[in-house]
Amino acid sequence: MENALKVKDLSAWFGEHQVLKNIAMDIRRNSVTSVMGPSGCGKSTFIRCLNRMHDLTPGFRVSGDVLFDGRNIYSEKIDPVLLRRKVGMVFQQPNPFPRMSAFENVAVGLKFNGKKRSRSEMAEVVEKSLRMAALWDELKDHLDRPGTSLSGGQQQRLCIARALAVEPEVLLMDEPCSALDPVSTAKIEELIEDLSDKYTIVVVTHNMQQAGRISDFVAFFLLGDLVEMDRAAKIFTNPADKRTEEYITGRFG
Amino acid sequence: MGEPGGGIANGILGTLTIAGLAMAGGIPLAVMSGIYLAEYGRGKFASIVRFAVDMLAGVPSIIMGIFGYVFWVLPMKRFSAWAGAAALAMIFIPVVVRTTEEMLRTVPQSVREAALALGIERWKTTLFITVRTATAGIVTGILLAMARIVGETAPLLFTALGNQFWQSGLDQPIAAIPLQVFNYAISPYDDWHDKAWAGAVVLIGMVLLISAGARYFTRVKK
Numbered sequence: 001m002e003n004a005l006k007v008k009d010l011s012a013w014f015g016e017h018q019v020l021k022n023i024a025m026d027i028r029r030n031s032v033t034s035v036m037g038p039s040g041c042g043k044s045t046f047i048r049c050l051n052r053m054h055d056l057t058p059g060f061r062v063s064g065d066v067l068f069d070g071r072n073i074y075s076e077k078i079d080p081v082l083l084r085r086k087v088g089m090v091f092q093q094p095n096p097f098p099r100m101s102a103f104e105n106v107a108v109g110l111k112f113n114g115k116k117r118s119r120s121e122m123a124e125v126v127e128k129s130l131r132m133a134a135l136w137d138e139l140k141d142h143l144d145r146p147g148t149s150l151s152g153g154q155q156q157r158l159c160i161a162r163a164l165a166v167e168p169e170v171l172l173m174d175e176p177c178s179a180l181d182p183v184s185t186a187k188i189e190e191l192i193e194d195l196s197d198k199y200t201i202v203v204v205t206h207n208m209q210q211a212g213r214i215s216d217f218v219a220f221f222l223l224g225d226l227v228e229m230d231r232a233a234k235i236f237t238n239p240a241d242k243r244t245e246e247y248i249t250g251r252f253g
Numbered sequence: 254m255g256e257p258g259g260g261i262a263n264g265i266l267g268t269l270t271i272a273g274l275a276m277a278g279g280i281p282l283a284v285m286s287g288i289y290l291a292e293y294g295r296g297k298f299a300s301i302v303r304f305a306v307d308m309l310a311g312v313p314s315i316i317m318g319i320f321g322y323v324f325w326v327l328p329m330k331r332f333s334a335w336a337g338a339a340a341l342a343m344i345f346i347p348v349v350v351r352t353t354e355e356m357l358r359t360v361p362q363s364v365r366e367a368a369l370a371l372g373i374e375r376w377k378t379t380l381f382i383t384v385r386t387a388t389a390g391i392v393t394g395i396l397l398a399m400a401r402i403v404g405e406t407a408p409l410l411f412t413a414l415g416n417q418f419w420q421s422g423l424d425q426p427i428a429a430i431p432l433q434v435f436n437y438a439i440s441p442y443d444d445w446h447d448k449a450w451a452g453a454v455v456l457i458g459m460v461l462l463i464s465a466g467a468r469y470f471t472r473v474k475k
């Protein structure tokens with residue numbers, strides 16, 4: 001199947017406040033899709049709908065379908081815990097688990113998701129994940145350091161490694177670089193491009209240049225509407241909607 | 254001269270016994286309640302529990318002793334270590350429930366979200382990640398509550414009663430340092446007064462030791 005996720009007529013509310021309005025979107029497998037738009041337009045709300053991260057938020061409600069592997073993730077037959085192992089997430093602020101070493105941080109998802117693994121199998125997965133997150137060389141001799149003692153950029157790559165260790169198919173990233181310096185940002189961008197060979201990536205960003213560099217597709221949101229979505233090159237050179245053009249040329253928001 | 258012999262060794266053992274019993278029963282109950290209130294307690298039942306815990310925390314310790322007397326000593330027809338431990342547990346539990354709840358609330362929401370996003374079940378997240386993050390604080394709270402109950406006298410007056418001799422069973426009256434300090438101190442004899450002072454010193458030593466332990470837990474593991 002060429003779409004990893006298919007969003008149909010998705011609306012979302014916090015209490016009475018409607019935050020997403022009838023969103024329809026196909027997210028292509030093994031591609032990078034950027035979600036852009038002014039602050040408060042619902043980008044975070046949208047990507048958190050894709051792995052049911054809102055489940056515990058009081059007053060939150062959705063309608064519509066999000067199809068993953070052809071099945072609606074909001075149907076009663078879907079176990080959100082299993083879903084989140086397939087659709088992982090990286091947050092805006094790096095959030096390694098306090099009081100766990102770097103190694104434990106990466107291993108933790110495997111440790112608690114049922115299957116028993118030997119110490120050496122664990123070590124293998126941790127190494128593989130850290131290599132994918134481009135952190136292995138820096139960290140291989142310091143795996144017992146607390147995860148929170150790393151630099152901000154390293155912490156974010158650690159969080160990416162942690163998410164990759166449970167072998168998801170989709171990786172959702174909510175402004176993963178906004179707390180990082182330019183060098184760390186460049187590393188994460190490079191990482192996103194590499195990962196897109198094997199993973200479907202949806203990334204929220206405020207940074208137009210960044211979206212241009214890393215994305216295959218760009219979705220532009222405004223006040224809870226999906227204004228348009230297209231190939232990145234098309235959006236940045238010849239957007240169909242006037243509001244998109246205003247936004248990318250900086251005449252808006 | 255009051256009488257030859259005497260001493261507080263039996264009191265030390267008695268205090269350790271009663272406090273140990275109170276904690277063995279109180280810690281699991283209190284920590285689980287604290288976890289419930291912090292992580293799951295949104296509804297009406299939770300506010301009732303929270304209110305009950307606050308009430309309990311405000312009850313003067315002499316009243317706990319009277320409760321112990323009415324609900325344990327009278328039905329069992331004897332003063333006992335059990336009754337003393339129950340009275341102390343009633344003081345210990347609300348303190349530990351509240352510190353556990355507060356410590357868990359200091360764990361940032363981002364920690365729970367990170368675990369959730371990895372596909373870790375909620376109960377595993379709570380037990381193995383959230384509680385682990387707050388362990389130092391919870392242990393400190395337990396130790397400080399322990400320091401408080403080893404020094405309590407009033408709840409033991411009508412429950413453990415005290416005992417001049419070595420304890421002979423948990424269903425029998427049992428000695429405790431605070432009771433001995435009290436009894437020796439109100440006696441007319443100088444040498445008994447000395448023993449009261451000795452008991453006081455031992456008690457202070459115990460409390461210091463426990464508080465040092467609490468400090469150790471907050472300091473070492475950052």
Ligand SMILES: Nc1ncnc2c1ncn2[C@@H]1O[C@H](COP(=O)(O)OP(=O)(O)OP(=O)(O)O)[C@@H](O)[C@H]1O
Nearest residue numbers: 014017019037038039040041042043044045046057
């Ligand atoms: N937990 C919540 N409870 C109530 N309202 C919320 C909650 N989270 C978000 N909202 C509201 O939903 C709307 C969209 O928020 P969202 O966080 O999705 O925006 P965003 O596009 O990610 O913005 P930013 O670029 O600033 O991160 C906002 O009006 C916000 O106030």
Ligand SMILES: [Mg+2]
Nearest residue numbers: 043044045174
């Ligand atoms: Mg956001």
